[in-house]
Amino acid sequence: MLKSLRSQLTTIWTILQHSFSRCETVQYPEQKPYLAPRYRGRIVLTTDPDGDERCVACNLCAVACPVDCIALQQGTREDGRWYPEFFRINFSRCIMCGMCEEACPTNAIQLTPDFEMCEYDRQNMVYEKEHLQIDGPGKYHDYNFYRVSGLAIKGKDKGEAQNEAQPIDVKSLLP
Amino acid sequence: MPVITIDNQEYSVKEGDNLLQACLGLGLDLPYFCWHPDMGSIGACRQCAVVQYQNTEDYRAGSRGRIVMGCMTQVTDGAIFSLNGDKASEFRKTIVESLMLNHPHDCPVCAEGGECHLQDMTVMTGHRDRHYRGKKNTHRNQYLGPLIHHEMNRCITCYRCTRYYNNYAGGKDLAAMAAHDHVYFGRHQEGVLESEFAGNLVEVCPTGVFTDKSLVNDYSRKWDLQSAPSVCTHCAVGCNTLPGERYGKLKRVHNRYNDEVNGYFLCDRGRFGAKFVNSDKRINNPGLRDEHGRYNIIDPHQALHQLVEACQGDNNIAAIGSPRASVEANFLLKTLAGEQHYSPGFNAQEQSLAQLALSLQQHSAATIPSIKDIECADAIFILGEDLTHSAPRIALALRQSVRNKAYALAAELKLQPWQDAAVRNLAQDQRSPLFVAAVTDTRLDDIAEQCHHLAPDDIARLGYAVAEQISGKANASDEPANTIAQALLSAQRPLIIAGSSCGNAAIMQAAAAIADALALRKNENAGNSMLCLTLPEANSLGQAMLSPNEAPSIEALAERAYKIDTLIVLENDLFRRAPAAVVDKLLQSVTTLIVLDSLETPTLATSQLALPAASVAESEGTIVSLEGRAQRYFPVSECQGERRASWAWLLACLKELGHPEAANIHRFDDITLACSAAQPMLKGITLAAPDHFYRNAGVKIPRQPQRYSGRTAMRANVSVHEPKQTEDDETALAYTMEGLNRHQPGSLLPFVWSPGWNSNQSLHKFQTETGGPLKGGTAGKRLLDNRQNNNNQQKNSQQAVATTAPAAFQASAGQWLLVPRQRIFGSDELSSYSDNLAELLSDASIEINSADASLLQVKNGDGLSLGENLACLRVVINNTIPQGCAAYSVGIAGTFNLTLGQRVSLQKASDWQRPKQADVIASDGGAHV
Ligand code: SF4
Ligand code: SF4
Ligand code: SF4
Ligand code: SF4
């Protein structure tokens, strides 16, 4: 009897305390919550520090995606770079898990702290490359895949990538 | 069987195998690079290291044992190994690390990624971090032609490429160059790789050095390719293929292992020519010609209605089938038109040769060899064929057959055949005898003991002379017949190859005469002789089986006096088969021409009604290869546009007509069944592959790998509401990734993949033993299998074999005999529509020897006009051509008015423009690829 009375009173007391604590409800959308840079929201495709498209169409994000909502087709540009001819994310399927970002070897695909993507028409949730591509490196400012990779592209010949020696002269007998 | 111990577990393994083979066969994962099941071991990469112990005490005592290479160690009874012990694993890990020292950071932009043996082995050994801090070596790439892409930085110097290209395929222009860590694999200078089998480098190289160029420029990962078991339709050998599709496009063709046919390798015509299915000459919609002669697109119902109307009532129908269409489609067409009005689609010459090949093979006392049997031959005589261009995969097999001498020498020293370097060193240039008698030089001349360049009739005469030598009827001093006969007689498994290339029946008969003579004279302990007869097209033999001898040829139809109301042509370009005059005559007597084809051929362009047919990549069908193997191909993807399989159009038409034969036919399998019931020779075709009822563990076989990506986004641009996956009611395969790709019959293998083995090296998981048949059995059903009943020699009635040789060839003044020059790229119709090969196709030419050339006063590159305006071709002077013969490029535009074996007059063309020499294209040059 006493025990249950005590329980009742504790409960009332706890609730009463809440009357003096800070209010958690925010006046969204007038008031925006703080979202950390690593919050997983709307996905973008970024550019490298030189301002060129980062995505090399390797398909790793697509295969990592647990709901298979990324589809793209690789193409080779005049200057030797691989790029996505089209790049499509079906956001009506995306679960914002961030696996694509984890998988991306070029830091191209990134999730951003923007979750306001509601649409009246589901079809509008299908984003093509022009909707995804932003003009900037996103969270990772320095990484440039082609500076590391061995593939020669215009402006970066064989031997000019990080940690690469000059191309070998096959005809030389020197050690 | 020796019993060996691996990591405390006893296994019994096959005598003579090496440990690597044995481990893979047992399902144990042992990393390797340089070993290849068909090329043996050289111990170059050091990746397959294991620890071997002296004896049990040694093992128990925790001794260090010694590191040996699995691929170089023969299994012996009682041997003790440790595969997963620390020492072995540590060693293998450091090996991968050292192989990766210079490896570029390329996986995301590497066309090998996701099916890279190097990736697999790196993960398998557990290597992760590069400890070496020095700079990475780099290399310049080379331009190797339009088919193969070169990215030399990725090389791990396993030497597989040069071993394949030079030692296995007989190429001369790829080599390992420079020394130590500068080794470079390429050509001495940029240029198109010469070998007709260069495409296999894509699969042989365990890294991304050699990749498929057209795939690199329109890339999809292996895990994203939808694929199905298919069969190459570009020659009669019937190699098994795995075409891969994505976004409605055929992306690439890989080899599908069949131990009796193509083994691990394809030719470049098959690998790169199949891209014709992406050609912009494909037709998507039915078209009806209006009164102004224009085509209008009509919907499929209208089209079917038109087709039915044209076949109705007392309309006089005739039909022309095709040796490049499936047995099923041809069977329905034959049913629709009736036997007398159905032509199998050959010209008169092709038809008689196809029928002859069939009857010679049926009645021969010799064995009809599979490609694997051909590889076992130890003396070979080729009559009248340039196999590299007429049946390419056989030429590659023959390069292995001539090595049987080396294996025999090795066996004397108790050397195992997989000791590749040792066996080659031992044999040096000694080869099993190969004799070539052909009208021109051939690509196999370099391994031949003797080459004879003769006119077709003289080839046949030589053949008969050899046959007489063998049966002891002739004078032993008759050379070269005697030498050839002796070589064949002393062989254990002699092989005679001939075919229809020269358009000469006597050659095939002579070949059969030799094979029969050998079969009758064979010594006690030797195997039977083998007779291989090649034919031009994928289903040539099937068409010969389906139609009787007296079925009308295209010429015979043209000769028919009466009017044909409706002529239906199935997947056949008549203008390629018969001179334009004949075809025009035929078409003039036709009121309505209906053409069913996948490509816009000149024949289709003259039709009143054009029906779009599915290509081999979008439909199912059975075709019969030159060895009489019925093989089934399956659709890789759904039909695009309004295309439908030819059989589907024809079946719908038969149904509409209420044809009694069609009453019980509801689907593809029923056609196969009806055809096998109607035509005893084709009885076995139902066994080519399981029917649509087949289920593996209760479900259909998936066409998509487990990691197939993008399913919910691929079609989202059209509609975000995903459609249900297409059902495939006709086959045991499904357009899905759910299901089991294991344990099913070999004919239903849609891709190879196994956990940890993403590359095509995973194949060993599907084989009973390395290099052995698939676990589900070898694909295809032999319809002419006489391999078992050969002891019963008496069954041979030699009726088909004419026993008298033709008269010797006489050059006649002013008239030249037309002989063939086949080309791997161009002579086949379908592959010449492939964008991939466009750069490699050359214009038609005519080859004569220099004596004839000076007679005609022409030089290389001049023009020659043939006969009465039959053709005008570029001259190539080639002194291997016998005087009085002229070799023209068969199957290439500009030569369709010519017939093999015809005699024509030649004249220097006056208004001839020398074709411009194509610029030699060179790339790399540094800046970019
Ligand atoms: S966040 Fe997850 S669900 Fe969304 S696209 Fe990336 S991987 Fe796919
Ligand atoms: S993982 Fe990155 S680089 Fe690769 S396709 Fe996706 S976004 Fe592009
Ligand atoms: S060869 Fe293999 S490991 Fe090397 S870059 Fe290509 S995919 Fe990666
Ligand atoms: S190019 Fe490929 S096959 Fe040749 S040695 Fe290098 S890794 Fe091996």
Ligand code: FES
């Ligand atoms: S596979 Fe054994 S050493 Fe290369």
